[in-house]
Amino acid sequence: MTNSVTKGQTMLGIQSIASYLPKGRVDNLEQADRFETDREFVEQKIGVTTLPRFEAEDSVVSASIAAFKSLCEKVSVDPADIECVVLCTQNPDNGGLPHNSALVHAELGLSEDCACFDIGLGCSGYVYGLSVVQAFMAANGMKKGLLFTCDPYSRILNPEDKNTCLLFGDAASVTLISDSPRYTLSSAKFSTKGAGSEALQKNSNLLEMNGRAVFNFALQDVPKQIKRVLESAELKMEDVDLFLLHQGSRFMLENTIKRAGIPAEKAPIKLAETGNTVSSSIPLLLEKELDSSPGTILMSGFGVGLSWATAIYTQVK
Structure with missing residues (x-):
């Protein structure tokens, strides 16, 4: 079964994806020692040996911009063509005021005729976000939009809680949704x-x-x-x-x-x-x-x- 498109309606979908991992790293096996947890358990059951962590200079906005720069190395993106920016995060910069997608908009120098909003979803956020962006764009006749994801859980980890400290890493991604989709x-x-x-x-x-x-x-x-x-x-x-x-x-x-x-x-x-x-x-x-x-x-x-x-x-x- 393939996706059907109403006559006259633009087909939208995923054109390209890029990501950013911060330079900061945490050795998870050393963390295991600190928590007196078996290293083999961390490697085999949790499955994580090293964790990317935001450093002092990292933020949701800076990580999103870094992901966008990586995207531009893969595919030609004219900022003037971007009509929609959606950012998925539960741990935004400045407590979410202003919405971080607006801050990304400013950093990228996008047109004022560009819709920007954040959505607060966690691990299901990318799948939700894709549909939200595509539906919003289709309803408003848009052809190019960006979906960012960035949720630095390191900001809310209890350093004494091994259940979370051994598990969560920081990263950002951006997906170009366009009328020239690959998927x-x-x-x-x-x-x-x-x-x-x-x-x-x-x-x-x-x-x-x-x-x-x-x-x-x-x-x-x-x-x-x-x-x-x-x-x-x-x-x-x-x-x-x-x-x-x-x-x-x-x-x-x-x-x-x-x-x-x-x-x-x-x-x-x-x-x-x-x-x-x-x-x-x-x-x-x-x-x-x-x-x-x-x-x-x-x-x-x-x-x-x-x-x-x-x-x-x-x-x-």
Whole structure:
């Protein structure tokens, strides 16, 4: 099943992706020693050996600008053509006032005829964000927009909490949504379990996570949604070339992939040097995989909210 476009309506989708990882690094094995946690557990179960961390000069805006500069090295982008900027973050600069997309707009010198707004979603944010941007652009006759993701959880980590300090890394990404897409949306599902929100929350400005509750949520709800999206798109598991699941932890990913019946070779696990980068985890993966030009891609993001979203994108022939 391919994405249909109403006659006269511009086809919009993913044209290109770029990312930014800060220079700051935390040795996760040394952190394991500090927490008196077995190094093998950190490597095999969490799956993270080093974590990118914002340094003093880093910010959501500066990281987003750095990602945009990388994008311009891949594809020609005229700032004058950008009509929409959306930034997905839960930890914005200056507490979100002004909205960080406006600050990015200023740094890039974009036209005043450019819509800018932030959305506050976590690990499901990229999948949600793609649909939000594309729908907004389509409704308003726009042809080129940017979706940024940047959620520096290092700002809200409790340095004494090994459940979160060993897991989260900082990163940023930018996706060019345009009328010259390489991939377009085929089918998507979005879900929320607000009653389970205490599993991942901020308390006294610090992150609290119930790892067991998050693990059970991923194992029980995500595979069901993946199967529903495949059915909606009239596709079978073997019809999908690439499965990009949110990079929460190695153990959670391996079990979710197995429970969903996804062939392991089609679902990369690459968080050893990034950790869980929240809304940036899927675009970081997608950027690396686009060179192989997979025909059909299924993305699934899940986490804080509790929120989960799954979408299928197909290559434009």
